[in-house]
Amino acid sequence: MNNTDNYLLPLGYVIRQAKPSDMWLICLFIIRASLDASQLKWHQFWVIEYDGRLVAFGQLRNFEFAQELGSLFVVPTHRNQGLGTFLIQHLIAQSTQPLYLKCLKNKLGSFYAKKGFIPISYEELPVSLKSKFRLSQLRKTLLKAFVLFMKYEHPV
């Protein structure tokens, strides 16, 4: 979506597209962190390395007329230095369709809001994502679980 990719990675970190051999580690981190394990396709992932080791990753899931920013993860010892922010900026810049995400952690809502995502209702989601997120919406309405749907808005 041609967003300006204006964030810099801290010294020593490099970003690259994932390779098939990254997936066992990515899957392990995703399972451990209880993140959404759908569409774990290596070619949709970007990873950040430090000293030749994978320390962060995120992906763009593809749907009809939409993409979902997902699987965002930074290894705990490398957090709070902007890697998550950099990955979000990078995935925004790579996206080619309207971009959405689902957030299940209350404190992350404001984190994503600072990156340009705005809260939207379930009804505002495209049809393709409504079917994916139907269960989450049920958890939200029936169990009052924290579920926030967000859409990326280009800065004007």
Ligand SMILES: CC(C)(COP(=O)(O)OP(=O)(O)OC[C@H]1O[C@@H](n2cnc3c(N)ncnc32)[C@H](O)[C@@H]1OP(=O)(O)O)[C@@H](O)C(=O)NCCC(=O)NCCS
């Ligand atoms: C959420 C997550 C990806 C954030 O990764 P991160 O690399 O720590 O994120 P950042 O460093 O970009 O931003 C986190 C905080 O670090 C601080 N920060 C950002 N850039 C910084 C920098 N250059 N130097 C120092 N601190 C910085 C900020 O306080 C920021 O919070 P804010 O933007 O809300 O003010 C990470 O905590 C994680 O992997 N969590 C577990 C998995 C998860 O919950 N994923 C999201 C699923 S929806």
